[in-house]
Amino acid sequence: MNATTEVLIVGAGPTGLMAAAQLLRHGIRPRLIERSGGPSVQTKAVAVQARSLEIFRQMGLEAAALREGQPAEVVNIYADNVSAAQVPLGLIGQALTPYPYLFVLGQDHTERLLGEDLARHGLTVEWNTELLGLEDGPGGAVARLRGPEGREERVQVRYVLGADGARSTIRHALGIPFEGGTYARLFFVADLEVRGKLRPGELNLYLSRDTFQGLFPMRGDHRFRLVGVVPPELAGRAQLEFSELRPYLERSSRGGLRYGEPRWFSVYRVHHRVAARFRQGNVFLLGDAAHVHSPAGGQGMNTGLQDAYNLAWKLALVLKGQADPALLDSYEAERRPLAQRLVETTDRFFTMAVQTHPLAVLARTRVVPWLIPRALRLEAARRLVFKTVSQTGIHYRNSRLSAGDLPASAPVQPGDRFPWLTVDGTDTLALQGGQRFTLLALGAWGRADLTELRELRPELLEVHHLPALALPGMPECALYLLRPDGYVAYASTRLDPAALRAYLGTQLHLRASDARTALSSPHAARALR
Structure with a gap:
């Protein structure tokens, strides 16, 4: 059987x-x-982005993760061993997430x-x-x-x-x-100590004419996870040793970096x-x-x-x-x-970053280092960079699960990750990530309104009234229904239980059930313990 x-x-x-x-x-x-x-x-993977740390927090793993890893609040970019640009992730993202950095x-x-x-x-x-x-x-x-x-x-x-x-x-x-396909170049990764012209505790990117090096800070004195491209003349070696690669790395950094013996070293192909x-x-x-x-x-x-x-x-x-x-x-x-x-x-x-064509080399060593600091003078560009890298900007606005009647100018739309906000000691991340959906009532809703919402689907909905929480550009009162993964499923400026009930059944495909039946099932009992 x-x-x-x-x-x-x-x-x-x-x-x-x-x-x-x-x-x-x-x-x-x-x-x-x-x-x-x-x-x-x-x-090979070494970066945990802010959105993943938010999930770890909801799982109770935040403290353990923070003890093990190393936050990198700044990205330093060097072009031909000259400091060319800095990306201050910590300053850019400090109002967007509790984790405004790249976490290594x-x-x-x-x-x-x-x-x-x-x-x-x-x-x-x-x-x-x-x-x-x-x-x-x-x-x-x-x-x-x-x-x-x-x-x-x-x-x-x-x-x-x-x-x-x-x-x-x-x-x-x-x-x-x-x-898709496979990149022609061969790549390497190593765990080792690196000293020289770089900033410990920060992410350092070295761009040169023939390669690039990414140095991700790890816990420990001058310890980094180093990733880069194997020079073409070494790519055909059956068993490449780091000692063979070291002279090329030192030359590409123009003597600015000194590499210790790796704890481990590996080469690999990259696919897309x-x-x-x-x-x-x-x-x-x-x-x-x-x-x-x-x-x-x-x-x-x-x-x-x-x-x-x-x-x-x-x-x-x-x-x-x-x-x-x-x-x-x-x-x-x-x-x-x-x-x-x-x-x-x-x-x-x-x-x-890896091509050897003259135009790619020009872009890598001259155009990008010149462009980055100028672009980051713009607030919109800074936020876009952080939200893209941190994955806090991911949205499902085009999903069939996203619905509502908010004006197009509203800053948070159905399908968006609900933003991290703290008002009067209330942390919106702490209200999310359970087994149920979260219904946030923002603004001055009456007691009868909240009672009606709480009785709508008590086995599936947790209702929180946040009268002091207001989003710039939003009406005085708004309802946000958050999925268990923290994304906005439904949003409205009106209290319309019939419309919300129809949404739950038609677009979320939730089955009608009373609370007693739902909470008596073995699965529900385990989930709520």
């Missing part, structure tokens, strides 16, 4: 771990398998934090467990697994999440094209690809299984974390019987366009 589970997650990297952690918070216990024997040790935390540390969180909730990663085959059907899928002792089993699952990396077994099994579909039947692709791109901007791991954050609450509502499966269509509709834009944007930037 087949074993059964509601959700099977394949891949225990950051994306798979986040998906498992979020499902647990919503009362769903998945199985999480990983073909390797243990967590990653040598990892290696993927291995991120995986450990998430793994420890799973262990606290009683879920163990099944290491040395491989997916051998997958058969998808109308009512679910059957996965064939092989465990650490070589024993095979067939598992009946309702949904499968493929978080198994760029060479995804699941994507190949489903025949989903992985459209997006899966043609993020969903096929009962199977979903997340993280590198769905999209891979250049390391420009430190976006890759964070995008996978947000894939999981987007999908988990939707899956939980469907599995609890509180929403129709049609809700799950919004995952691909929301996440794939973002992945496409990200690949296109990072591809343009990365191509400029």
